[in-house]
Amino acid sequence: MVGKKRVAVIGAGMTKFRRNLKETGKELSYEASKMALDQAGLELSDIKSVVMGTAPDAFDGVHMKGEYLADGAGAWEKPYSRVFVGGGTGVFAVDAGWWHVASGKFDTCLVVGEEKMSSCYPHPAYAFTTIFDQIYSRPLGVTLIWIFALEMHRYMHVHGITKEEIALVSVKNKRNALDHPCAQLGANITVEDVLNSEVLCWPVQRLDISPTSDGAAALVLASEDVAKKLTDDPVWIDGVGWCIDSTYWTNRDLYYPQYVQCAAQMAYKMAGIKNPPKEIDVAEVYDPFDYKELHHMEGLMLARKGQAAKLTAEGVTQRDGDLPINPSGGLLGVGNPIAAAGTMKCCEIFWQLRGEAGKRQVKGDPRTGLAQAWGDLMQYGSVVVMRS
């Protein structure tokens, strides 16, 4: 076993994901944390450490927002830290929570992911423009969407993948989200709807992208001895992994996320997983754009390079397929409050492995699940593997 203590998830919670929620980031953090504590059957005083995951300060518009959010995340007079690896934050926060408990230092850890993007007015896209390299990229007028469009186009070109094949991801995830009570953009749409939506930066169109969202999600982690006293159904964190690639776009192979592969290999090795597509029963794969679900499935070795679109077309990744991907509805359907979205994915895997996902529950009796997020300058991968 890696670490001194085996670590369990014993409770999860999340807010609705919406644009323009009235709640402040602190209040959103509180709502998600309280729900996770209630499910775990714990009081705040039982929590021995807190990890807050939240992405660029510029979204909430509060410089040093880790400190700002602390009380809403239950950190009063507690060991507290904020972790931040861009879009990878929401899953990395769970990785960080894992080491708090696995080290033996704390019996419990509350992990919270939060983002209030709609504070950035009129559009949080402005905040994204300042995440890029100030010497080589920003003087060109870089926007988030055209940077992604470059990667999407390269991925399509190398494997000969079509827009139609990629659009199936958006159709699937938005439909899945219809069954999620917190979802922002659940919808029945068609491939044609995606292909007819506004072209933003070719090949990226409006319905290829996740929305602007506010929200929070939280998990309660506990050491094995504490978890077994509180629940008969702990979900174990058996693998964690994280990795970063070069921050220079032009020094990466855009068609393949090597950093996701490295993070996944780290987590799989720890969890003893040798054949990911056979051994993973359900996965929440980071999908801020539809092509990213395919890209990441390949990086996670859930599909061979260039084959994820084929699996999607065959229905393998549907909720009732052999390898359900994003049964929650993902970022495309549930919404994308950056760090909260990654933590939401960990919540979904927890609920799926406990059989508590309601209408979203995947078929069979899933025992092993994976959540993954991706971020920083789009070259960071974070992974968690859980087992019931």
Add this chain to the structure above:
Amino acid sequence: MSTEKIKDARRMVHWPGHMETDYIYTLGIAGEKFFTEMKNSGRIFAAKCKRCGFIYLPPRIYCERCFEKLTEWINVGTKGEVFTYTVAYVDVDSSKLKEPTIYAYIKFDGAHGGLIHKLGEVKHEDVQIGMPVEAVFKPLAERKANINDIKYFKPV
């Protein structure tokens, strides 16, 4: 939780804030050399790692792979090929651009990597991945030692 669907954030009871701050970004040791060469002589340089052979474009003063100090600078010419591209129809606020802008990752022969820049003197429907292109520089007097000293890349 709040449940009201609100399209415009200004409809909520709020305080309008502002976080603008200005910055002076130094180009760094590698950046100053790179952009000074570009400005003065229209040459594009990469930096080679003697230990692992990786040739960095944009250039750096250290190898991020083995941490060797980089001292060998290589003139990689002004030509490359389109590795991938996008046609931007909207600006950062989703407003329509007057003219679509083509942005590309231009991969240089003789270097690992390349530069992201605009394409010009070409219609977007004629651009292809793999297409050879070359840098078009601003006139010497207008160059300011930044990435926009290159106006754009055009088909060769």
